[in-house]
Structure formats: C-alpha cells, structure tokens
Amino acid sequence: xxxxxxxxxxxxxxxxxxxxxxxxxxxxxxxxxxxxxxxxxxxxxxxxxxxxxxxxxxxxxxxxxxxxxxxxxxxxxxxxxxxxxxxxxxxxxxxxxxxxxxxxxxxxxxxxxxxxxxxxxxxxxxxxxxxxxxxxxxxxxxxxxxxxxxxxxxxxxxxxxxxxxxxxxxxxxxxxxxxxxxxxxxxxxxxxxxxxxxxxxxxxxxxxxxxxxxxxxxxxxxxxxxxxxxxxxxxxxxxxxxxxxxxxxxxxxxxxxxxxxxxxxxxxxxxxxxxxxxxxxxxxxxxxxxxxxxxxxxxxxxxxxxxxxxxxxxxx
Amino acid sequence: xxxxxxxxxxxxxxxxxxxxxxxxxxxxxxxxxxxxxxxxxxxxxxxxxxxxxxxxxxxxxxxxxxxxxxxxxxxxxxxxxxxxxxxxxxxxxxxxxxxxxxxxxxxxxxxxxxxxxxxxxxxxxxxxxxxxxxxxxxxxxxxxxxxxxxxxxxxxxxxxxxxxxxxxxxxxxxxxxxxxxxxxxxxxxxxxxxxxxxxxxxxxxxxxxxxxxxxxxxxxxxxxxxxxxxxxxxxxxxxxxxxxxxxxxxxxxxxxxxxxxxxxxxxxxxxxxxxxxxxxxxxxxxxxxxxxxxxxxxxxxxxxxx
Numbered sequence: 001x002x003x004x005x006x007x008x009x010x011x012x013x014x015x016x017x018x019x020x021x022x023x024x025x026x027x028x029x030x031x032x033x034x035x036x037x038x039x040x041x042x043x044x045x046x047x048x049x050x051x052x053x054x055x056x057x058x059x060x061x062x063x064x065x066x067x068x069x070x071x072x073x074x075x076x077x078x079x080x081x082x083x084x085x086x087x088x089x090x091x092x093x094x095x096x097x098x099x100x101x102x103x104x105x106x107x108x109x110x111x112x113x114x115x116x117x118x119x120x121x122x123x124x125x126x127x128x129x130x131x132x133x134x135x136x137x138x139x140x141x142x143x144x145x146x147x148x149x150x151x152x153x154x155x156x157x158x159x160x161x162x163x164x165x166x167x168x169x170x171x172x173x174x175x176x177x178x179x180x181x182x183x184x185x186x187x188x189x190x191x192x193x194x195x196x197x198x199x200x201x202x203x204x205x206x207x208x209x210x211x212x213x214x215x216x217x218x219x220x221x222x223x224x225x226x227x228x229x230x231x232x233x234x235x236x237x238x239x240x241x242x243x244x245x246x247x248x249x250x251x252x253x254x255x256x257x258x259x260x261x262x263x264x265x266x267x268x269x270x271x272x273x274x275x276x277x278x279x280x281x282x283x284x285x286x287x288x289x290x291x292x293x294x295x296x297x298x299x300x301x302x303x304x305x306x307x308x309x310x311x312x313x314x315x316x
Numbered sequence: 317x318x319x320x321x322x323x324x325x326x327x328x329x330x331x332x333x334x335x336x337x338x339x340x341x342x343x344x345x346x347x348x349x350x351x352x353x354x355x356x357x358x359x360x361x362x363x364x365x366x367x368x369x370x371x372x373x374x375x376x377x378x379x380x381x382x383x384x385x386x387x388x389x390x391x392x393x394x395x396x397x398x399x400x401x402x403x404x405x406x407x408x409x410x411x412x413x414x415x416x417x418x419x420x421x422x423x424x425x426x427x428x429x430x431x432x433x434x435x436x437x438x439x440x441x442x443x444x445x446x447x448x449x450x451x452x453x454x455x456x457x458x459x460x461x462x463x464x465x466x467x468x469x470x471x472x473x474x475x476x477x478x479x480x481x482x483x484x485x486x487x488x489x490x491x492x493x494x495x496x497x498x499x500x501x502x503x504x505x506x507x508x509x510x511x512x513x514x515x516x517x518x519x520x521x522x523x524x525x526x527x528x529x530x531x532x533x534x535x536x537x538x539x540x541x542x543x544x545x546x547x548x549x550x551x552x553x554x555x556x557x558x559x560x561x562x563x564x565x566x567x568x569x570x571x572x573x574x575x576x577x578x579x580x581x582x583x584x585x586x587x588x589x590x591x592x593x594x595x596x597x598x599x600x601x602x603x604x605x606x607x608x609x610x611x612x613x614x615x616x617x618x619x620x621x622x
Contacts, residue, residue, distance in 0.1 A: 040335050043323055054376055054457035058493055058511055059535065065333075065514035073344045074567075093329045100342060117326060127318025134324060223546040226556060262536050263516075263567075264560035 007165060007187060007196050008206065009306050017301040019192060019248035021293070025283035026244025027237070028290045029276060032185070032209060032254045033075055034089040034154075035105075036119040037097055038064040047124035048159065064119075067258030068094075072101055074261040080108060082273045087287040089115040089154045089185070089254070092138040095145040102145055111286040112148050113185075114138040114168075116156025123159040131161055136171045139180065149176040151288040154185040154209065169202045178203075183291035185209035191240060191249050193294040195302050203299060207291050208250040212236070215259040215269075230268030237276045244281070250290060251276070337498070338521050338530070348572025349517065349622045355608035356568035357561070358615045359601050360577040361418045362510075362533055363407060364487075365433070367426035367450040368396045376458075379451045379490050381540055381581075396583050400426065400433060403586015408440070410595045414602035419443045419612045421487050421510075421579075424474040425450035431478075438479055443611035445485030446475045446506075452489070459494040468497075472504045485612050487511060487533065499524040508616050516574060518619045529616055533577045539584040550590035557597050565606055573622070575615060576601070 021028050040061050042050040051057030079086055088105060090112050095102050105112070116123075117138055123131055139150040153168040161167075165184050172181015184196065187206045196204045211217050213236055218229045233253060240249040253272075260269050277284060285293075328334035351358050370393045372383040381396065383389035411418050420437050422444055427434040437444060448455070449471040455464060476483045484507040488497060491511040501509055502525035510533035512521070521530045535541050537560060542553045561576055568574040578597075585594045601607050610618070 037334075039328070040333075043320075045319070045323070052377075053492060056457055056493060056495055058491055059513075062512045062514040063535070066516075069341070069514060070343045070516050073342060093326060096329050097332060097334070098340065099331070100345075117329075121323065125319045126323070130318045130321075130324060137324075219546075223548075225546075225548050225552045226559065227552075262560070263563040264537060264556035266563055267559045 002162065005162070008189065008194050009310055011190075011194065011302075011306050011309065013191070016192070016247060017298065017305050018246070019294075019298055021244075021248040021283045023283065024281060026248060026281040027241050028248060028250045028283045028285050028293075029237075030087055030250070030252050030285050030287055030290060031079060031084050032087045032089050032252055032287060033079075034115060034254065034256045035068070035072065035094055035101060036064060036091040036115065036256070037068075037094045039118055039120040042118065042120035045122045045124055048122050048157075050120040063258050067256060067261065068098055068101060071257030071261030073104070074266060075255065075257050076104060076108070078266065078270055078273065082277045084273070084277070084284055085286055086110040087152070088112045090142065091115055091117065091119050091156070092141040093117050095141050099145070106146055111288055112142050112146050112150065113152035113154065113287060114142060114150050115154045117141075119157050122157055123155055123161050123164060126161060128161075128163055128167070131163065132167050132171060135168055136175070139171060139175055143175070149180040151180060151291060152183045152185060152207070153181070158186065160186060165196060165204070166199050169198050169204050170200055173200070173202060182295060183207045183287065185254075185287070191243075192247070193250065193291070193298070193302075195299055195306070203295055205291050205294050205299065207287055207294075208252055209254055210236075210252045211254075213252065214254040215265075216256050219259050219265070226265040226268040229265070230272045233269075233272035234275050237272075241279060241281070336522065338519060343516055344571060346517070349619055351573040351608050351618055351622075353608065356565055356573060356606040357604075357608065358573060358575045358618070359416065359607050359609045360533070360575055360612055360615055361411070361416055361598075361609070362577060362579045362612065363404070363418050363420050364447060364579065364581045365400065365404065365420050365422045365426055365437070366396065366447065366581070366583075367423045367429060368393065369425075369450055369452050372452045374452070375454065376456045377454070379454060381544070382451055399581060399583025399586050400430060403582030403591075404433065406586050406591045407580075407582050407594070408436075410591065410598055414595070414598035415609070416598050416602045417442065417609045417611055419445060419485075421445050421447040421485075422475060422479075423447050423450045423489075424471040424478070427475055427478045434478055438481075443485070443613055444475065444479050444481050444483065445487065445510075445612060446472050446483050447487045448489040449474075450489070454490060455488045455493050455497045457494055459496075461494075461496050461500075464494055464496060465500050465503075468500045468504050472506065484508065485510070485531070491535065498528055502526050502528050508612065510612075518616060529620075531612055531616060532575055533579050535579070537577070538579040540581050543584055543590075550585065550593040553585075554593040554597050558600065561601065568606075576607075
C-alpha cells in the first residue's frame, strides 16, 4: 500500500495558467446522472457487503429500482427543459436490462461513460486482469449499444484498486486509441481539471465531478433537506462563477434518479438548474466535451506550470 | 490471486429485472389511471400502530425504531408506547377535523395487548391492515419457511379475529421480507402488500400462489424516516410533503391519477411539538379540490377498475 496514490502533484489554487472556456464562459457546468443497476442477489465480495440486510434487501433494492421505473423520466424531462445534455455514469448491464432507458438517452444525444457493470460488483479484491476484463466489458457494452467510444470512468460504487485509472486508460487505447479512456471522475482534489500521471504516459485528465454536490451524499450521508440541497447547489455555483472570472472552473452535479427525482426533492433541484443556467457566462457541457477541451488547450500548459513549481519547491 | 471467477459472471444480465417477480416497465408508458370524480391525487394516510417489545431479540437485525440500549431500555419502550396512549388520540382528532380517511397498519400483538384501542379503531370503521405480529418479529432472507408460515398465519388470523375485518393488506415490520414472504402472504388471503417501494402506482407482483398487488407506500415521506433517520424537523417534513404534493399534482395533469402516500406514526408526529405540522398538511390536503382521500383498498379497487 502507498502513502499517496501518485496520480497527481500538489498544485496550489493560485497563479495557475488561466483557463478560458468557450465563448468566455467562467464555469463549465455539467450534470452527471448515474443510471445504475443494483442486483437483488449479488455475489459476496470479501471487502464490502452489498446490502445491510440479508438478501432480499428490499429497502435498498426497491429504492434503486424506483429510480429506473419512475425517476429517470422525471429527471430527463427536467434536464431537457434547461437545455442540459446528461453525461451518464452507466452501470453498463443496464443496456441489457433496460434498453428503453438507453434509447431515451440516445434520442437526446446524451453521453455515456462507464460506471462498471453493476453497482453491486466491487473492484475490491479483483486481480489486475479481472479488473481489466470488467472495464473492457463495460466499454465494449457502451459501444455495442450506443456507438459511443467511452471517454470517462467512475469506478462502480467508487470501489478502486491501485491500478484503476491506468487500466481504464489502457483498455480505452487498446479498443479505440486516443478516442477513448481519457478522463476520470474518481478524484475529488480540485475545482479545475488536472493532468493525471499514468504508467502508460497517456494524456489523461481528472475532471471535477464533486462528491459534495452529489445528491446521494447530500441525502443519504449528510441527510440534508431538499430545500437545503437546492441552496447548496446555488451557493456552490455562485462561488465557482465568481472565481471563474480569474480562471475557468468546473461545476458538476452528480445525481441519481432514485434520489433527486423524488417528488419532494425535484422542485429544489429544478430551482437550482434554473438559477445556474440563467447566468450568461456558463458553458453547459458534457464530461467528454470538457475533458477534450482541456486536453487540447490547457493540458500542456498545466504540466509545464506544475513541473516549474515542483522543481522550485520539491517534496520532502 | 483475485476474486473467484464467478464474481465476473452475470447470470441475470438480460432483458427486464434480475428476478421473476414482476415485469419491467416505466411509469410514463402505462395507461393513465382515473380516480373517482376525476380527482388527480389519491391521498393514502397510513397510520402505523406498533408494538416494540422490551425484550427485543433483534433477529436478524434490530428493527429501526426499536430498542437500542441494554435491557431494560425503558426510554425507547415507553416513548414508543406514548404513541399508542397519547399520540394516536391526537391523530384521531386531526384526521376527523380535516376529514381525511386513514388506514391503520396494526401489529397483531398490539391489537391483542390493547383491546381498548383495537375497539376504538374498529368502531371508527377505517380499514385495518396487518403490519406483522410485532415489530421484533422480522421476516428476513434465509428464514425457516415453516417458521415464517406460522408467523404470517398467527399475525393475519389473529388480527382477523380481533377486528372482525377481512384483513387483505400487509406491511412487514421494517418492510423487510424473506424470499418466500410474498408467496406466504398470497396463501393467507392477502391481496396487497406495501414492502416494495419501487413504484409510484400499484402493480402486479407474481407469487407461487397467485398475483398480489404491490401498493406504493413510499418510505421517502415517512415521518420516522424524515424526522428520526434524516434528523429533519417536523416543519421540514411538512415542507417536503407540500413540495411532493405540488409536483404530483402537476404530473397527474398530464400523466393520469397519482397517489400521495403518507406513512405516519403516532409516536413520531403525535408529539405535542409536532402535531401542528401534521394538522397543517391534513388541512391543505383534506380541503383540496383535486384530492381524493381514501383507504388503501379503495385506492387499489379504483386502480383495478380504471
């Protein structure tokens, strides 16, 4: 085990090369609905129990199923109303289980990225070749069902190994060259994109996805009220918008249909979306668009700046 | 090294659900439901009338709301008992004042222990459904099937005898089930159950002994969930119910009748500092022209006939 994952260097949030988003936008704003499939009878993983109760664990399973049966359409309609294309963090087995949902998203030109096969199959304990196979299966499944070359990754249930980002990048290259496997949502260390060190040396970025704005963290872990969540979204945006005048920032709202689309929560969410998209200098984008723009325009300058600072201050 | 290779096998990875209990379909694609008199929202107020025994066994887990301290946990025992002695009489007054029809989900052991309350609810004439034998008699995965059959029979038959009602509805304590619970319920004359909170509307649920209707009694607006689990105030509970109502009303305008289900407990909202928020909600909903206040079975029948 390592003291530090080694994916990125320390890089202070001041005096960085200035990021300018398209059309002078201050904030790149994206919404990442997680569309997940949780199993009723998942196999045991030695490091993490899938459910708190013995199977069938109805409270958790049925709530997630509600998200697909009811919540998805509600959130999709809402995002459409505000001109937002979803960047979907996908349990790729859902392509087999619920192709209707995939079709609805495709009709709207939404983007898909990999969130593993099922959200009840964890990376913990997998050998490197098992994890590689799982990631490859997920990228191939997305391509087969949507024709999209998967650019981003969020490990299933945020379960990682030391090799997760390397494997994702390598499998992307193996399948589609530089067109796939070039950004990750797994790290929460910044409000701007950062270059990621990989053993392959591939050009790869971490794109802020925000656990803090994640509805499941807000509702199931912090247990805040819907109206409070709506206010936190606005507050988060206000600060990133103000700071974005100095150098472009990223705001992401990661959501789950089984949380944010509940009838008592969706109003607060809608108010926040209306507020955010009502500002003039917001680039409403997708994860892949942001990552591509960053890699094309600022990745090299970031590396130079990071190395200059590293050489000057070093690490003890 | 690594995990057993079966960890990367996905035997249920195919169209529909990963089990055979019900069909997969999305709410917005179903036919529109029409409630009586063209009302948009069926209001289902479900009152849990529960017994949490002091000598809790906690098999296979401690029921949420049950004892948490070493025996004898007098604080939780008596605070739950408060609901059946005091809180529920505040509920009766409020429900009657705002003309809202409740459905009572009773633990059979409670009905046995407090005949006065059982008689009172009987005389009111409201529907009673079975909420299991008591809160510490859980139904759970891996439970011995004969033991569970006996438990369901004891609970359902006992409540029928004590109340004189047909008792066709069921909620498991903690909404927890074994893999056999639906089959056993259907065998015991239950028509509908409320443990699967995966929809907004009723749907058909397959069992070995015929079809049950799964009724959508959401946990999300449950007072115990919002106030004791999420630690929100009673006022915040009322805000959430109001927001939900406004949203469902809008959805019902384009998609057909919807259900607003409120699962409430006299030991939670029946407290003196919380009851006014329940009254506030009952006032809004009870007097609203788009609301049909009905019992669980009335809603089920209207859904079937629509």
